Amino acid sequence: MIETGTPRHGVIIREHKNWNTKTIYNNGHVMHIYRRQPKVLRFQSPMLNDFNQHLCGGWSMTDIGDEKEATVRQLLLGKKPFACLSFWPDRHSDAVDAQHRLLSAGLVTDLRKRAMHSGHMIWDLLACHNMRVKDIGDLRALEADFDEWFISGFLGEEISAFADQKLSSFFDGWDSPPLPLWLTGLILGYPVENTMSLYLE
Secondary structure (H helix, E strand, O other): OEEEOOOOOEEEEEEOOOOEEEEEEEOOEEEEEEEEEOOOOOOOOOOOOHHHHHOOOOOOOOOOOOHHHHHHHHHHOOOOOEEEEEEOHHHHHHHHHHHHHHHHOOOEEEEEEEEOOOOOEEEEEEEEOOOEHHHOOOHHHHHHHHHHHOOOOOOHHHHHHHOOOEHHHHHOOOEOOEOOHHHHHHHHOOOHHHHHHHHHO
């Protein structure tokens, strides 16, 4: 067993004969279990990591603190390709400050107002590195990983369709209409093995 973090907190990987199981714990509580993950991946990128998965919005890790600040740091450190941060209207100045920090580091940003279903307004700060999808990592290696774990040709046409797309193009529609799951995971910096597990679910 490979453990990062203290027991029953953080990421714990259990190795089986033909695959791994990754469990995310938060102070003893199971946040998610990713089953049937490949033991070895060809695709590698410093922009994909479990810390980004903690920032997915689906759960909150008690030791991260300010998730918006943690997300900004991941972007600034080159450990996350793309993010969307939402701020309540009374936190507009925080959004502007975060935008200035990201712009100063050479990232591409867009700060826009959005109406919620409740009728309230919210500020969305979209930010990404000035790069294309194919710059995140070797997409042929990614395709080979999926081919080995699923059916050959699983991603072939989709990879060709998105490889040259600039990350900033996803500012308009990164979640609506939904992108393919592999692409959403890739641009948000989630581990490939986690995305594979979600496909199997």
